[in-house]
Amino acid sequence: MEALLASAIGLLTAVGLYLMLRRRTFPVILGLTFLSYAVNLFLFASGRLALDAAPIIGASDSYTDPLPQALVLTAIVISFGMTAVITILAIGGFLTVGHDRIDLDGDDEAPK
Amino acid sequence: MSHWIIAPVVLPAVAAALMVLALRRTLAAQRLVSLAVLLALNAIALTLLHAATTTGPQAYFLGDWPAPFGIVLVLDRLSALMVALLAALALPVTLYAIGSGWDARGAHFHPLLMFLLMGIGGAFLTGDAFNLFVFFEVLLIASYGLMTHGGGEARLRAGLHYVAFNLLGSALFLFALGLLYATTGTLNMADLAAKLPALPEGDAALLRTAAVMLFLVFAIKGALVPLHFWLPATYANAPGVTAALFAIMTKVGAYATLRFATLVFPPDLPATGLILPSLLLPAALVTLGIGAIGTLGATTLPRLAAFAGIASMGTVFLAIAQMSPAASAAGLYYLVHSTLATALVFLVADLLSRRRAHLRLDSSAPVAQPGLTGALYFAAAIALAGLPPLSGFPGKLMILDVWRDQATVIWPAILVSSFLMLLGLSRAGSLLFWKPGASPAPPAPHEPLALAAAFTLLAGLAALTVFAGPVTDWLTTTAEALYDPTASIVANRLGGSP
Structure with missing residues (x-):
């Protein structure tokens, strides 16, 4: 089980990093999403993997650590919000500029 | 237990919610609430500073859950100093935003500002690594809004870079926290400090990975x-007031580095040792x-300020x-100085943006009110380059002094870079102020409040110089306390104490 989970996290991270290095905003956002999936699985695994164990002492033969689940929940909520923000920014950029290339061409906003 | 410790987090949060829900269409009321909160924050920050100086580290247990199971906020001299610096910076910058009309150029400036204060204040006060995340x-999501405040093509696109970069940073942070939790079973900073010396040797590599990722x-x-x-790109494209506020956001990174390098991964911890300083x-x-070369090559004033x-x-x-109390004290002094100086130069750039046709560094456009803005620019440049009489000079002097034993490498680096910055700043200043072009300058706007705010920051720099002696003494005690984590562990009621 450990090998399966570890390779899944590794694969998700690799996919996320590859997509993040793309030149258009949509793949970059997808890459960030994949990366956050990888992080969530990783956080979940940081409390050790256990089968048939409730996060309550005495409810089953063994118990599992409840804290990583709370951490993952927080991380999911935050990454969900952040993905929404960056999507809105990307759409806003696409609608004002007319293309979704992510590289800047060096001209700064004339601060007015 | 003093409940004031949580006020720098709760007060802006409540004010922001109030503004979004009840005052969303009345800018005047938002301004009033914003200023009232900032004045209160300054008073609270001074009270906390006094409390931290007299009684040592205190922990605030949220919901009265005992550490390490609940979340704690820890007030010590360092966190009190950072909160006070935040309040002292935010008040003049907000006055500037009101005086220059920046807060009227887009929706929700004041609520976003409040959320930013909440996030930065919380990051300074928290004693829990996950809570720090x-x-x-919180501070990042507010900063995204402030960064793109006012809109504009380049600003939106630079904002996207900023968000993407920081989201990657957040993912890295979570990986590091997961590793830390997997090896130690705790995320309370003081508990980590107490448990890490007893870490089994086999986990040292994992811990090193977590430390470097953090x-x-x-x-x-x-x-x-x-x-x-x-x-x-972020700072050069952000609105001037936002860039000035962001001057303290880079310091959050410095603060967190100092906190973790002294409390959680001190130099005498065998698993990490001197890996971080090296x-x-x-x-x-x-x-x-x-940074120094960038100031020479910058083509616009905001970009120069960013470098x-x-x-x-x-x-x-x-x-x-250097990881020594004397060096950390010098670093903290320079941190306070550079926050004020960087904010000042961004405000000056913003003042000039309404008094000149553009902010490109060439001699094609004259400046309205050249005497006033030129004097402000001159003072800001002196502070940034580290020339006497402003506080950059004693700051750099102290840092030179603590690195006396490696003077062959570090002294030339600091001195040559200061010289390069001096060249870059003089070049920019003479192009802006001394070579008026043929076209007439735009009419000078009447904004006494904005000018007063900029001069307040300058007065802060002057005060930091005049009181350099007592400030340094206080900072030295602060830095010495950082290298002795026992008090922090005791304040969290950990390590055997009931």
């Missing part, structure tokens, strides 16, 4: 080369160099990298 996200995250926040690429020192030297900010972060990290 949460406050980082420092990469803080290096992204602190704009340490090679993780600084987000900063110039990574930090070369990076800080390169940061200093890149000067990078150079000042290099100087701060250079002091932190």
Whole structure:
């Protein structure tokens, strides 16, 4: 089980990093999403993997650590919000500029 | 237990919610609430500073859950200093935003400002590593809004870079926290400090990985080369007031580095040892160099200010990298100085943006009110380059002094980079003020409040210089307390004490 989970996290991270290095905003956002999936699985695994164990002492033969689940929940909520923000920014950029290339061409906003 | 410790987090949060829900259409009321909160924050910050000076570290247990199971906020001299610096910076910058009309150019400036204050204040106060991540996200999401405040093509696109870079940093932060939890079973900073020395030897490699990943995250926040690429475009494209507020956001990275390097991963911890200072020192030297060269090559005034900010972060990290109380005290002094100086130069750039046709550094356009703005620019440039009489000079002097034993490498780095910055700033100043072009200058806007706010920051720099002696004494005690984590562990009621 450990090998399966570890390779899944590794694969998700690799996919996320590859997509993040793309030149258009949509793949970059997808890459960030994949990366956050990888992080969530990783956080979940940081409390050790256990089968048939409730996060309550005495409810089953063994118990599992409840804290990583709370951490993952927080991380999911935050990454969900952040993905929404960056999507809105990307759409806003696409609608004002007319293309979704992510590289800047060096001209700064004339601060007015 | 004093409940005031949580006020810097709760007060802005409540005010922001009130503004969004009840006052969303009345800017005047938002301004009033914003200023009232900032005045209260300044008073609270001074009270906390006094409390931290007299009684030592205190922990605030949220919901009265005992540490390490609940979340704690920890007030000690360092966190009190950072909260006071935040309040002292935010008040004049907000006055400037009101005086220059920046807050009227888009919706929700004041609520976003409040959420930013909440996030930064929380990041300074928290004693829990995961809670630090949460406050980082709070301050980042508010900063995304402030960064793109007012809109505009380049601003939106630079904002996208900023968000993407920081989301990657957040992912890295979570990986590091997961590793830390997997090896130690705790995320309370004081509990980590108590447990890490007894870590089994087999886990040392995992812990080192977690430590280096954490420092990469803080290096992204602190704009340490090679993780600084987000900063110039972000700061140069952000509204002037936002860039001035952001002057303290890079310091959050420096603060977190100092906190973790002294409390959680101290130099005498066998598993990590001197790995962090040895990574930090070369990076800080390169940061200093890149920042200084950037001020020479900058084509617009905001970009010059951004690179000067990078150079000042290099100087701060250079002091932190020595990992000694004297060096950390010098670094903290320079941190306070560079926050005020960087904010001042961004405000000056913003003042000039309404008094000149553009902010490109060439001699094609004259400046309205050249005497007044020129004097402000001159003072800001002196502060940034570290010339006497302003506080950059004693700051750099102290950092030179603590690195006396490695003077062959570090002294030339600091001195040459200061000289390069001096050249860059003089070049920009003479192009802006001394070579008036043929076209007439735009009419000078009447904004006494904005000018007064800029002069307040300058007065802060002057006060920091005049009181350099007592401030340094206080900072030295602060830094010495940092290298003795026992008090912090006791304040969390850990390590055997009931």
